[in-house]
Amino acid sequence: MINLAVKEISHSWVRYVLTAVGLGLLIGVTLTMTGLVRGMLDDAIALIRGTHADLWVVQEGTMGPYAESSTLYDDVYRNITGLPGVAQASNVAYLTVQVRHANKDVRAQVAGFEHDQPGEPPYLIAGRPVAKSRYEAIADIKTGFRLGDKISIRRTELTVVGLTKGMVSSGGDPVVFVTMQDMQDIQFQKDNTTIYNERNRLSANPKLNRPGSPGLLQAVTEAQQSNQKVNAVLVRVTPGYDPAVVAETIKRWKHFEVYSYEQMRQILQVRVIANALRQLGMFMVILAIVSTAIIALIIYNMTMGKIREIAVLKLIGANNSTIVAMILQQAWGLGIIGFVVGKATATLISPLFPKRVELLPFDAFISFLIVIAICSLASLIAIRAALKVQPASAIGG
């Protein structure tokens, strides 16, 4: 049996191919948007994945530190370290600020970490880890910084010594890692006037500045100045302990909120970017509907254009399946060409987007199935019309 669908298309292929290419551009846009969603989902958890932590301890009653603000005293980690099942516990702090380099501002998320602890920058693509406790930074390449660049964050000056790739905040800002000591400066450093004024206020307080106890004023001053805050404590659980049990212990004894990696991922992916996703999803549904309408129109037109031939085919004894196959194959042909063009388009344009576009083979596969399903759906009207035509209509007159 010859393939009627292929024969017809090769007879007049220009319109068919042009339609398929147009459809392909639509599919390309859809694929790119799928990639954008993937990129957003992946970016959202890049930071928490990079921490290699098992548990996040945050302020009670909050979903911090990424989805909402959370504040803990910087000595909390000491209490947690002593609990059974806790291998490591360390402070982290996050702050989204403008980072200045060569008179240019880059919006970035500054992450404070402690050496050899969870929260440390992951795999570096260039440079070396931070070796000193002060004034060195690891920046994500998305900042545009290079090794050796001098950057300033508020009043702190740092040198970029290492680069990461793909480390961004859930908002898509590149991350700059600094030590906790630098971070505390960046967050809480007071200018000299403030320090001078606070010291004067303390020494003017007769309850604190007593002649009989000379060390008191000193202790209070130090306590106040080191009264510093972090955003979360990251915990690594001792092998053999169940993270859920350890989390329960911390919650019960210390009155903090504790999240597992899985919970943190959900907070970020579901809550933080849910809105953005919903909008993109809506857009994709509209694109799917538009594509269906276009394919339906084209296939219907093509079918009505050969309705007489279909009547002749029926008259000379062609089965309904022969006719349905011809229409379906032409619709699928549109889908297949469209998909190939769309995939190529998406691959070409995705690097032009400021946000990361991640084209996964799995998504492409699912999209392909959806395209074929849409093509089949779109053929239904044409198939109905073709099946309804009477063989007698071929022999009018």
Add this chain to the structure above:
Amino acid sequence: MEAIRMENLVKTYGSGSTAVHALKNVSLYVNPGEVVGLLGPSGSGKTTLLQCLGAVIDPTSGRIALNGETVFDNGWKINDLRALRRDKIGFVFQAAYLIPFLSVLDNVALLPMLAGKSNEEARKRAKELLAVLEVDHRSHAKPAELSGGEQQRVAIARAMANQPPFILADEPTAPLDSERSLIVIKLLTRLAQEFKTAIMVVTHDDIIIPRFKRLYRLRDGVAHEEQGQNLPFPD
């Protein structure tokens, strides 16, 4: 035994006050190898009669037998009728109605293919037929590249492709000049004799009508048998 037998056939389109009584009581027969003409004024029911014979539409009542087998009314389903059309009946219409996107060869080969023959077998058969009809030199052209007469000859080759025992032709010479019309009818007559095909030809054509040996004239929904002049074909 007659190849085609039709008894007391009635075909009414619609019902009630808008009913059209196209065929009121038609009885006729065609022998194997015979070419019979079907005449009648416009709207007399010629096409309706062919469509009933060709299992394209259902008659209202009456009986149709092909080669002694009753095909109406014995409750055949749409699939049986489709197979009947494909395997037993060749159609030729006023226009050729070839499939424009298939080559001349494939237009003819399509029928044997639909009947389950292999592509090679079907094309071999189509080539032979095109040679008989003297259009084999245009085998690889598309129908649109052929003249009206050539197209009609291809349509006849298609009608013959499954070697049907019956061919029904509805004004097959309408688009042709008188010379070509004669060639087509001569061809049908030759095919009828060669393959013992029973052929019924609807026509208005004054050149053709005198060539029939026997014909039916439809008037007021009834078929009247007449003897034809049976003029020989010029060479």
